[in-house]
Amino acid sequence: MSEGRRPDSISSDDLAAILESAVLAPSSHNTQPWRFEVSESGVSLFADRLRALPVNDPDDRELTISCGCALFNLRIAAAHAGFAASCELLPSPEEEDLLARVSFKRFTGSEDHEAELFQAIARRRTYRKRFEPKPVPASVLDALAEAAEAEGAWFQVLESEPDRQQVAELVAEGDASQWSNPSWRRELAAWMHPRRKGDGLTVPGMIAPVAQLVVRTFDMGNGVGAKDRQLADESPVIAALGTSGDGMADWLQAGQALARVLLTSLGQGLQASYLNQPIQVAVLRPKLQHLLGRSGFPQILLRLGYPATDLPAVPRRNLQEVVEAPGNGDSKTQQFKRR
Incomplete structure (x- = not known):
């Protein structure tokens, strides 16, 4: 930042810490399909389409949702640091990769109610194992629905x-369809x-080549479908998160809603994973939309419950790989390289 910055300007240290939380967001196949540009006015969030999944996600819908999750993490981390993050979505129609511009203003009072979600960011995991056979109280599910609604989305159990x-059958049918496609594998x-x-997706180094060969070569849809059907059957909660529309703005909205739901659920001791095949x-x-019996578009299908064990965090790219800052000698650039 320049020496004549405003008193409420954000420091390089705060900004780096905020972005470190942003990149802990979930993403399909852990592709981390985002990049950030830092300027005097704030941060711009871009889709990194070099990390797209053209077979699994041909419209970049899930890629955009993932970036929406990163944007929400950024907002919460900013609140924790004492700043309100003002977000302008899709600010430049001619730049389709530019998803949001964010500016920061220091809180003047007790406005940081969002900061209570901050501690959950580092503890969130995609929990693909069986949950404890313990019901989730209705009051908790109501809180998750309110979390989605706060971001303009809906959450239906x-x-x-x-x-x-029927959902479990759709999941298994989706597995069969995807695994039968050699390009998807x-x-x-x-x-x-x-x-x-x-x-x-982390695989031990010694067996990675073998695992890749097996996945590329064999249609394992029936076996995977049977496992996923059982996971769905045994999950305490299966819920859909959706939006009224189905365009880029809606997907960004869905991503922010998903992140709020996930972080809110962590506060209640829950973890989640995805059954997005349908x-x-x-x-x-x-078919899923008809089963839900409501207008709008399902964007995410979640399973939630109480985890039986703790899981390690998945690997993340270094901050310097996803952040661009102006000027080779700029203090912000050096700060990101140290992290």
């Missing part, structure tokens, strides 16, 4: 056993990395 069974295998890579497979999405 599938409560009846017939509805849950190749794309999945390409994102299976040793942990040192800093992104992707949304990813285009012919299945209307």
Whole structure:
């Protein structure tokens, strides 16, 4: 920042810490498809389409949702640091990769009510294992619905056993469809990395080549579908998160709502993972929409519950890989390189 900055300007240290929280957001295949540009006026969030999944996510819908999650983390981390983050979504139609511009203003009073979610950012995990067989209270589910609504989205729990069974069948059908596609399998295998890579789906280095070969070569849809069907059947909560529309602005909205729901659930001792196959497979999405019995578009299908064990954090890229700051000698650039 320049020497003549405003008193409420954000420091390089604060900004680096805020961005470190932003990049802890969830993303499909842990692709981390975002980049940030820092300027005197704040931060710009861009989609990194070099990290897109053209087979799994041909419209970049989930990529945009992932960036929305990162944007929400940024907002919460800013509040924790004492700043209000003002976000302008899709500010330049001619720049389709520019998803948001964010400016910061220091809080003048007790306005940092969002900061209570901050501690959950580092503890959030995508929990793919079985949950404890423990019901989630209705009051907690109501809080999650309110969290989604606060970001302009909706959160609907599938409560009846017939509805849950139908969802489980859609998940298994989605698995079968995806795994039968050699291009989808190749794309999945390409994102299976040793942990040192800093992104992707972590596989021990010694077996990574074998695992990639197996995934590329064999259609394991039936086995994976059976496992996912069982996970769905046994999950205390299956819920859909959706929006009224289905464009880029709605996807960014869905991402921020998803992040708020996930961080709110952490405060109640819950973790979550995804059963998005009925949304990813285009012919299945209307079936899920019909099952939900409401207008709007399901964007995410979640399973939630109380974790039986703690999981390690997944690998992340270094901050300097995702942040661009002006000037080779700029203090912000040096700050990011040290982190």
